[in-house]
Amino acid sequence: MKKVYFDHSATTPVHPIVAEEIIPYITGKFGNPSSVHFLGREVRKAVEAAREKIAQGIGAKPEEIVFTSGGTESDNMAIKGAAYANCRKGNHIITSAVEHHAVLDTCEALKEEGFTLTVLPVDKYGMVSLAAVAEAIKEQTIVISIMHTNNEVGTIQPVYDIGRLAREKGILFHTDAVQSMGKIPVHVDDLEADLLTISGHKFYAPKGIGVLYIRQGSNWQPVSHGGSQERRQRPGTENVSGIIALGKAMELVVSELEEESQRLARLRDKIIQGVLERIPHVHVNGHPIKRLPNLVNLTIEFVEGESLLFSLDMKGIAASSGSACTSDSTDPSHVLLSMGISPQNAQGSLRLSLGRDNNDEDVEYFLDVLAPIIDRLRAMSPFFQQNMIRLRLD
Amino acid sequence: METGIHDNEILIDHFMNSRNLGKIEDADGIGMAGDPSCGDYVKVYIKVDKVHLTDIKYEVFGCPSAVATASVFSELVKGKSIVEAQLIDNHDIVEALHGLPEQKLHCSCMAVEAFDKAVIDWVMKSIANSKEEFESLGLPF
Ligand SMILES: Cc1ncc(COP(=O)(O)O)c(C=O)c1O
Ligand code: FES
Numbered sequence: 001m002k003k004v005y006f007d008h009s010a011t012t013p014v015h016p017i018v019a020e021e022i023i024p025y026i027t028g029k030f031g032n033p034s035s036v037h038f039l040g041r042e043v044r045k046a047v048e049a050a051r052e053k054i055a056q057g058i059g060a061k062p063e064e065i066v067f068t069s070g071g072t073e074s075d076n077m078a079i080k081g082a083a084y085a086n087c088r089k090g091n092h093i094i095t096s097a098v099e100h101h102a103v104l105d106t107c108e109a110l111k112e113e114g115f116t117l118t119v120l121p122v123d124k125y126g127m128v129s130l131a132a133v134a135e136a137i138k139e140q141t142i143v144i145s146i147m148h149t150n151n152e153v154g155t156i157q158p159v160y161d162i163g164r165l166a167r168e169k170g171i172l173f174h175t176d177a178v179q180s181m182g183k184i185p186v187h188v189d190d191l192e193a194d195l196l197t198i199s200g201h202k203f204y205a206p207k208g209i210g211v212l213y214i215r216q217g218s219n220w221q222p223v224s225h226g227g228s229q230e231r232r233q234r235p236g237t238e239n240v241s242g243i244i245a246l247g248k249a250m251e252l253v254v255s256e257l258e259e260e261s262q263r264l265a266r267l268r269d270k271i272i273q274g275v276l277e278r279i280p281h282v283h284v285n286g287h288p289i290k291r292l293p294n295l296v297n298l299t300i301e302f303v304e305g306e307s308l309l310f311s312l313d314m315k316g317i318a319a320s321s322g323s324a325c326t327s328d329s330t331d332p333s334h335v336l337l338s339m340g341i342s343p344q345n346a347q348g349s350l351r352l353s354l355g356r357d358n359n360d361e362d363v364e365y366f367l368d369v370l371a372p373i374i375d376r377l378r379a380m381s382p383f384f385q386q387n388m389i390r391l392r393l394d
Numbered sequence: 395m396e397t398g399i400h401d402n403e404i405l406i407d408h409f410m411n412s413r414n415l416g417k418i419e420d421a422d423g424i425g426m427a428g429d430p431s432c433g434d435y436v437k438v439y440i441k442v443d444k445v446h447l448t449d450i451k452y453e454v455f456g457c458p459s460a461v462a463t464a465s466v467f468s469e470l471v472k473g474k475s476i477v478e479a480q481l482i483d484n485h486d487i488v489e490a491l492h493g494l495p496e497q498k499l500h501c502s503c504m505a506v507e508a509f510d511k512a513v514i515d516w517v518m519k520s521i522a523n524s525k526e527e528f529e530s531l532g533l534p535f
Contacts, residue, residue, distance in 0.1 A: 304434060306457040307409075313400065314410060344433050380415055380461070382426065382437040382453035 001316040004362045008202075008355035009151050009179060009295060010320055014245070015204035015356075021248040022206075022241040033238050034229065043240055050247025057250040058196065059187040060213050066233045067243050070210035071178040071199030075102035075145075077212050077223050077234065078174040078195040082143040083110050085221040086172065090140030096120045096128045096147070097338035098155075103145050103176055104334075116140070125287040126155040126339045133162050141171050148177040148191060149184065152335040152351060153286030154295035156184065163192025172218060178202055178210075182253030183261055183292050194218045200242060204356070205249035209242030256356075264354050265293035267363050271352060272296055274367040279374050285336065285349065294354040299336075299345045302384040303377045308350060311373040317366055320351050398495035399458055405491050408462035413469050416451045422519065425511025427504045432457070434501070436464050438508040442516055445475050452505065459494055459501035466490045467505040476513060482506070 005013075025046065031039030033047050048062070055062040068074045083093060095107050097119050104119070111117045118136045120128050128146055137144075144166045148159050159175050166173035174195035180186045182203040188196055193213065200209040214220055214233065226235030253260070275282055281301040300308065305321040312319055321333070332346035341349075352366075378384040399405050418439035428435040434456030441449035450472050452464045466487050471479035484502040488494050494502060528535040 302455070304456055307461060310399075310409065310458040314406065347433060380412070380453055381455040382435060383455055 002365055003316045004318065004365060005357065006317060006319045006352040006354060006362070006366065009351065009353035011201045011207065012204050012355050013357065014206050015249060015252055017252060018204055018206075018245045018248045022245045025241040025244050029240075033240060034227070047238055047240060047243050050243045053247040054211060054250045057186075057254045058198070058213060059189055061216060063231070064188075064213055064216055066212045066214055066230045067238060067246075068210045068212050068234055069208050069239070070201070071100070071176065071197055072102040074197035074199070074210045074212040075100065075174075075176055076106050078197060078214075078220075079103065079106045079143060079145050080110065080223045081220045082172040082174065082195060082218075083115055084223070085219045086142035087115075090138075090142040092116045092118070092138050092140040092142060094118045094120065094133065094136050094141060094144045094146075096122060096157075098122050098126050098128075098150050098152075098335045099145065099147050100151055100176060100178070103147065107145070120146075122338055124340050125290075126150055126153045126285070126335060127287055127290070128157050128162070130158055130161045130165065134165060137165070137169055137171065141169070143172050143174065145174040145176070147179075148175045148186070148196075149179040149292050150286070150335060151179045152333055153297045153339070154179070154292035155287040156290040156292065159191045159193070163194075166194075167192055172220065179292060179295075181250075182257065183264065183294050185257065188213055188215065195220065200246045200249060203249050203253050205245040206242060209239050209246050211246065260356060261293045264358075267354055267358060267360065268293060268296055270360070270363050271366065274363070275370065278367065278371045283345075285339065285341065296352045297336075298350045298352075299341060300348050300350060300374060301345060302381050303348045303374055304381075305347045305349060307377055308348070308373065311377065312369065315369045315373070317369060320353075321347075321349055398493075399498060402491065402493070404466075405458065405462045405494075408465040408491070409458045412461055412465040414449075414451050414472065415453075415465065417453055418449060418451050421451075421512075423512040423514075423516030425508045425513070425515055427507035427511060429500060429504055431500070434460050434504065436460060436504040436508045438464075438505065438512045440509070440512045440516060442476065445477070447471055447474055447476055447479050450509070452508070456504070457498070457501055459498040460504055462491060463487045463494075463502040464505040467509065471509065476516075480510070480513065 029043055031043040033044040051062045051065050055065050093107055093115055107117050120132050122128055146157050146162050149156050163173045172194045175191055175193045176197045177186045178199045181198050194215045196213040198211045201207040222233050229235050283299040285297040332343045336346035418441055421439035422442045423440045426437040437453045439451045450468045454461045454464050470482050484506050487502045525535045
C-alpha cells in the first residue's frame with residue numbers, strides 16, 4: 001500500500017544528510033565537550049561550529065544560542081526565566097489563546113505562583129491583534145509571549161509589530177517559532193524577538209534537541225542550575241549528536257528555504273483546491289494569506305474526526321486532527337474553539353502538514369482516497385440528511 | 395490511547411465493513427443515544443415480528459469504536475427475541491471485539507442505550523396500536 005506522511009507539524013523524518021553527519025558522534029567521537037583533552041576538544045569544536053550555523057540561520061550571535069531538549073523546554077525556560085528575572089519590576093504576563101500548551105500551561109503555572117496573566121483572544125483566522133496587545137499592556141507587564149506561527153492552523157502572527165511595541169515599553173518578548181523553521185524566514189531582528197524558541201525535530205533533525213535564543217543583554221535568568229555548560233544558562237552535558245544534527249539541518253533548510261516554501265505552497269493549494277472541488281461542506285481554517293506554506297486545516301462538516309483519521313490511516317495516509325500532543329484526548333482543539341468554531345466542527349477538523357518528502361503524487365492519492373471516505377462517513381451519520389434538508393430550506 | 399484500536403483486526407473489520415449499517419424506513423421502533431462528553435451519537439432502527447427482532451439497522455456519528463460496537467451489537471441481537479436481545483450489554487460487545495482500550499469503553503454503551511430506547515419506542519407504539527384496535531372493536535382498553 002502507498003504510504004503518505006502528511007503530519008510534518010507533529011514531527012519530521014531525519015534528513016539523510018543530517019543522519020550521516022551525526023554517525024561519527026554516536027560512534028567514535030564520544031568525548032565530553034567540557035573535557036580539555038583531545039577527545040573533548042574535537043567534540044567542542046563541532047558543537048561550536050553547529051552553534052555558529054544555527055546563529056547564522058536565524059540572524060543571531062553564537063553566544064545568544066542556548067541548546068535545550070526541544071520546544072517545550074525552550075518555551076518553559078523563556079517565559080519562566082523572563083518572569084523570575086523581572087518579578088521585582090512587575091508580575092504581569094501576556095500571551096494568546098492559540099499558543100501551544102508548552103506556552104499556555106507554563107503561563108498558567110506562573111499564575112498559580114502569583115503572577116497575573118492576560119490570555120488574548122484571536123479573530124476567526126486565529127490572529128492576535130496588535131491593538132489587543134497594546135490594550136493589555138500595563139505598568140506591571142514584564143513578558144509577552146506570542147507564537148510566530150500556529151501549529152494547528154498555520155496562521156502567521158504580527159510578531160514584528162508586537163515585538164517592537166514590547167521593546168518600546170521595555171517588556172521582554174518571546175516568540176515560539178517552532179513551526180516556522182524551514183517554511184518561512186526566521187530572523188530574530190525581523191521578528192523583534194528577545195527570546196525565540198525552535199525545535200529540531202520539526203525540521204529534519206532528531207527529537208530531543210532545541211534552541212532558546214536569548215538576545216544579548218536581556219534581563220533573563222536560568223531556571224535550572226548545575227555545571228557551566230551553555231554559559232550556565234542551561235547546565236548539563238550537551239546532547240552532542242543532537243546539536244551537530246541541528247546545525248546541519250539548519251544549514252539545509254535555510255539554503256533550500258525559498259525553493260522549498262514555494263514548492264510546498266503549490267502542493268498545499270492543490271490540496272485545498274482539490275478538496276473544495278470534490279467535497280461539499282468543507283471550510284479552510286486559518287488566515288487566507290498570512291499562513292504557513294506547508295499546512296492545511298480543514299473543517300469537514302458532518303464527519304467525526306477520529307473516524308476520518310482512522311479511515312485515512314487504513315489507506316496509508318498519516319494525518320492529524322490538531323496537535324499531536326493532545327490527540328489522545330477527545331477534547332476539541334483549544335485553537336479552533338478560540339477561533340469561534342463550534343465544538344462539533346472542531347472535532348471534525350483535519351490537519352495536513354507537508355514536508356520535503358511529499359510530492360504531487362501524494363496529493364493526488366490523498367484526494368482520490370478522501371472523497372469516498374467522506375461519502376461513507378456522511379452516509380452513516382444520522383445528521384447528514386437532516387441537515388441537508390435544513391440547508392436546502394435555508 | 396488510540397493505539398490499541400489500530401491493532402484490533404476485529405474492530406477494523408467491523409469499522410471498515412460495518413454489518414447492518416443504514417436505516418429502516420418503516421421501522422417499528424427508533425432510538426437514539428448520545429455521549430455529551432464527546433458529542434457522538436448512535437441511532438438504532440428495529441423491525442419486530444411478534445416478539446422477534448427480525449431486523450436492526452443503525453446510523454452513527456462517532457469514533458471507530460462507536461461504529462464497530464454498533465456493528466457487533468447488531469450481529470449479536472439480530473434474530474433474537476426482544477427479551478434475549480435486551481440481555482446483551484456492552485460487556486458482551488467488548489468481549490466480541492476481544493477488548494477495547496479503557497478510554498474507549500464508553501463508546502460501547504451508545505448502541506445498547508439506543509437499542510433500549512428503540513425497544514421502548516416499539517412498546518409504546520404497540521400499546522397505542524392495541525388501544526386503537528380495542529377501541530375500534532368497542533372494547534375497554
Ligand atoms: C508551536 C509549538 N511549540 C512547541 C512545541 C513543542 O516542541 P517539542 O516537541 O520539541 O517539545 C511544538 C510541537 O509540538 C509546537 O508545535
Ligand atoms: S469517543 Fe465518542 S463514542 Fe467513542
